[in-house]
Amino acid sequence: MSGFPSVAVVGGGASGTLAAVHLLREARARAMPLEVALIDQYGRHALGQAYSTTDPHHLLNACANKMSGLEDDPGHFLSWARDDGLDVSASDYLPRRTYGRYLQDLLAGAEEWPVRVVRRVTGTVSALTRGRGVRVHLSGGGRVDAEAAVLALGNRSQSARPPVVDAASPGxxxxxxxxxxxxxxxxxxxxxxxxxxxxxxxxxxxxxxxxxxxxxxxxxxxxxxxxPHPRPVPPPVPTPVPDGPLGVGDLLRAVRLAVRDNGGDWYGVVDGLRPQVQSLWTRLSPDDQRRFLGLVARHWEVHRHxxxxxxxxxxxxxxxxxxxxxxxxxxxxxxxxxxxxxxxxxxxxxxxxxxxxxxxxATGPGADITRDPLLADLVADGVVRPDRLRLGLDAAPGGAVLDAGGAPDDRIFTLGPMLRGSLYETTAIPEIRAQAAALAPRLVETLASGARLPSPARSRHV
The missing domain is CATH 3.50.50.60 (FAD/NAD(P)-binding domain)
Structure with missing residues (x-):
């Protein structure tokens, strides 16, 4: 340990990296020392699942001018790419491995040795112990002690082989x-x-x-x-949505009318809806959210992503x-x-x-986060609770996880795909960087306002 305040970020992909970057930048703005322990299962720090690919034909699904990792500098990725010698325009789709290098550089650039540092830890997190701080337990016996933790777990893969697949089947x-x-x-x-x-x-x-x-x-x-993305990409089109209680039928009617009024062109309508999705999602009742997931979600996803x-x-x-x-x-x-x-x-x-x-x-993330052993144990111990759809974690605005009783934790936060059930539109870089920027001031303020805490008290592993 460095001897100064520390945060354990569980998950070393884009969500964890952008959380770490914004935490370090916030600490620098306050002239405060900080250590971030970035924990990744495979040692793919800053790359994670999405950007560790080595295939140059795996491209970003958004153009370069939309992929900045910094909330206060929307052109940062484009500038980085040009400074790196790439002949790139704002509307180009770059290889994902290039974006992985960008995230690695962004993380390294946020460090200011020795007062604001990243400790890259390779290991599988098996448990968390919550005392006055947080102890992160690793498979094999290692541990990371910190004042706070960020659960940046990304999309959780399916935990088991489908039952219709013979266990002895090769390939x-x-x-x-x-x-x-x-x-x-x-x-x-x-x-x-x-x-x-x-x-x-x-x-x-x-x-x-x-x-x-x-x-x-x-x-x-x-x-x-x-x-496919069109070329050129049309400008976003505002989509009026009725005020008051909202149902899936109301939402579909509003979208159909907007597409009709836009001459049948749905591209601009979908892009115009994107900034509203989180607020629209929270206006749907739990039953309508489930109805959307069962009947509409796949159609939305192929047009949105x-x-x-x-x-x-x-x-x-x-x-x-x-x-x-x-x-x-x-x-x-x-x-x-x-x-x-x-x-x-x-x-x-x-x-x-x-x-x-x-x-x-390639069916995507698991449908119930409690099938993940780490999250299942955290839920069982009451440290966190799933959202009402069990797609992710329930959290307060700003990312503080809610415990079993609904109280926000001032030491454990989350962002990115873990908020899918609460916000729905939360897996792309623009949403994740905004969440990281919102999370960082609150967490750093918590650390700055308290003295150095002792190691977490020993309790039942969760």
Missing amino acids: YVADPWAPGALAGIRDGAPVLVLGTGLTMVDVAVTVTRAHPGTVVHAVSRHALLPR RIPPVTAARIADLRAAGRLRVLRGRLLRAVSGPSGLRVQVGADGAVRELDVGWLVD
């Missing part, structure tokens, strides 16, 4: 973003991908380039693919060549077969059998 990839997960898919064997969203797009781009004969089958309930034109062109070429085949349905069964896996897919009212070499789960 099953549970997490395509785990280090080296796609490295073996180079043999030209067919690939079945569960899901047809952004992750499927990345998987298809990678494995079809790795071998010219690879065919990808992608299956999902709706068989909807992300829409779009892909760059060059990626869209690649996907179109693969489909035209028969190398990407999209199925509407669900996986019924997967067992060992002559080519690796024999799968049954219920598609368009019929059962199809496919022999594939690989089965990749």
Whole structure:
């Protein structure tokens, strides 16, 4: 330990990195020493799941002028890229690995050794102990003691193999973003991908380039693919939404009217809605929120989370060549077969059998955070509580987690995808950087107003 106030940030991806950066900048503004312990399971500090890819064809899904990591400097990423020697315009879509380098530089630039530092810790967090401060326990016996903690856990992957997949089946990839997960898919064997969203797009781009004969089958309930960004991107269009109580039907009618009044062009309407999404979400009743998730969410996501034109062109070429085949349905069964896996897919009212070499789960984050062992134990101990949809953590404005009784914790905060159930639109860089900027002053003020605290009291691990 450095001997001065410290914050443990659990999660080393974009959410954790932007939290650390804004904390260090706030400490600098107050001329206050601070240590941030940034804890990442795989040692991918500042990269996380999204930006650790080494495939140069995995591009950002937003153009360069929207990807600043600093809330008070919206052009920062674009300036960094040009200073780095890249010939880039505001509307370009850069490789995600380039953005990973940016986050690493941003983190390093926020340090001012020896008074404001980042301690990069590699390990899996197994428990938290909450005393007067926070003790973070790592698998294998290590620990990090700090005055406060930020849970920047990102999207939690599915915790278990689907029950319809035989445990002995080879070629099953549970997490395509785990280090080296796609490295073996180079043999030209067919690939079945569960899901047809952004992750499927990345998987298809990678494995079809790795071998010219690879065919990808992608299956999902709706068989909807992300829409492409237009060129040029039209300006956002204001969408009037009625005041007062709001239901899903009211929201859909408002959007349809706005698209009609915009000559049928939905791009500007969707982008105009984005700044309102969090407030609109909180106006929906719990039942309407569940109705939205079940009936509307997938349609919103494919229009809201779009892909760059060059990626869209690649996907179109693969489909035209028969190398990407999209199925509407669900996986019924997967067992060992002559080519690796024999799968049954219920598609368009019929059962199809496919022999594939690989089965990749790209269905996205788990639907219930309490299936995550760390979060389940925190909930069981009453340190945190899930939001009412159990998609993330319940938190006060500014990110302080709420305990089982609904009281905000002044030492444990969260941001990013952990707030999805409360805010819905909370997974993109603009939302995360805004949350990091709001969280930092409150947390630093808490640290500045108190003396150095002793190590957390020993209590039951959670």
